[in-house]
Amino acid sequence: xxxxxxxxxxxxxxxxxxxxxxxxxxxxxxxxxxxxxxxxxxxxxxxxxxxxxxxxxxxxxxxxxxxxxxxxxxxxxxxxxxxxxxxxxxxxxxxxxxxxxxxxxxxxxxxxxxxxxxxxxxxxxxxxxxxxxxxxxxxxxxxxxxxxxxxxxxxxxxxxxxxxxxxxxxxxxxxxxxxxxxxxxxxxxxxxxxxxxxxxxxxxxxxxxxxxxxxxxxxxxxxxxxxxxxxxxxxxxxxxxxxxxxxxxxxxxxxxxxxxxxxxxxxxxxxxxxxxxxxxxxxxxxx
Numbered sequence: 373x374x375x376x377x378x379x380x381x382x383x384x385x386x387x388x389x390x391x392x393x394x395x396x397x398x399x400x401x402x403x404x405x406x407x408x409x410x411x412x413x414x415x416x417x418x419x420x421x422x423x424x425x426x427x428x429x430x431x432x433x434x435x436x437x438x439x440x441x442x443x444x445x446x447x448x449x450x451x452x453x454x455x456x457x458x459x460x461x462x463x464x465x466x467x468x469x470x471x472x473x474x475x476x477x478x479x480x481x482x483x484x485x486x487x488x489x490x491x492x493x494x495x496x497x498x499x500x501x502x503x504x505x506x507x508x509x510x511x512x513x514x515x516x517x518x519x520x521x522x523x524x525x526x527x528x529x530x531x532x533x534x535x536x537x538x539x540x541x542x543x544x545x546x547x548x549x550x551x552x553x554x555x556x557x558x559x560x561x562x563x564x565x566x567x568x569x570x571x572x573x574x575x576x577x578x579x580x581x582x583x584x585x586x587x588x589x590x591x592x593x594x595x596x597x598x599x600x601x602x603x604x605x606x607x608x609x610x611x612x613x614x615x616x617x618x619x620x621x622x623x624x625x626x627x628x629x630x631x632x633x634x635x636x637x638x639x640x641x642x643x644x645x646x647x648x649x650x651x652x653x654x655x656x657x658x659x
Contacts, residue, residue, distance in 0.1 A: 373570055380563030384589070387556035391593030394420070394549040399603055401542050411516060411609065418613015420550045422448075424557035424587040425622045432579070433626035438497070439576035440583065441626040447584025448622070449484075449615045452591050457611050460595040468604045476612045479515070480619070483508055487619050502627030505620040512616060553590045560586040 398416050425448050432440035460466065486508065490501045564582040573582075591614050598607040 376563040376566035379559045383556045383559030387589050387593050390549050390552040390556060391597045394553060395594055395597045397542055397546045397549060404539060418610055419617055422614045422617035423554050425618055426625060428561060428583060428587055429622045430625045433629040438626055440579035443576050443579025444583050445618045445622040447580035448588050448618050451584055451588040452611050452615055456588060456592045456595050460599050460607060463596060464599045466599060466604050466607060468608060473608055479512055480612055480616050483616060483619050487623055497627035499628060502624040505624035509620040557587055557590055560589055
């Protein structure tokens with residue numbers, strides 16, 4: 373129990389420090405490659421901060437804990453909206469043009485609905501379901517890259533040397549701080565999971581609450597840091613991108629590893645939980 377508490381505390385402390393460098397490096401890359409901060413937020417930050425969920429989902433599936441895998445995806449999406457976006461907006465109002473994110477919001481809502489239908493069908497995740505989810509991810513990435521070529525907004529950072537050596541250094545820094553973020557998240561998950569196990573909480577509940585909260589902390593750290601650096605589009609892109617990756621990639625991983633039955637507590641919640649936050653995004657996107 374003592375080791376778990378130390379692991380949880382250390383992860384919480386270091387994840388916020390690493391997020392500061394991660395967001396700064398991402399902004400520099402966006403500026404050099406003339407990519408919109410929103411696109412960087414969706415692709416690099418969204419994928420990067422979803423890496424802990426992907427790792428936990430795959431590991432849980434290999435150890436035959438499908439409830440933990442799917443619960444992690446469910447819970448992480450809910451925490452991203454209710455906790456991450458909420459806390460970030462409370463600390464500092466998020467300012468951006470809503471028309472710039474409508475397409476991404478629609479994609480998130482549609483993908484969420486499709487994933488929910490796949491889960492409701494026979495209450496399991498099959499290899500075919502995993503393939504469908506990966507196709508959705510591919511379509512989203514294609515549209516996102518296509519959109520990234522249309523418009524560029526300079527990010528608020530000092531001028532940079534755009535030589536190949538500088539670019540290589542930035543990518544090395546990005547990979548390093550992403551690695552640190554993932555390690556910190558795993559420390560948090562290890563500590564929280566062991567504490568919850570000592571208390572006697574089922575793995576499904578652990579997945580949708582404790583593990584989901586732990587794996588959502590990179591999003592929280594990056595979003596708080598980003599909003600204070602006035603990277604508002606990048607913050608929203610991080611949340612949208614992370615939820616899209618959680619919905620398709622994180623769910624696809626256990627499905628591709630093996631067909632798994634989904635616990636009743638999760639399938640019964642599909643009709644209530646997912647449309648709830650989808651409706652929130654719909655209202656937010658078209659208000």
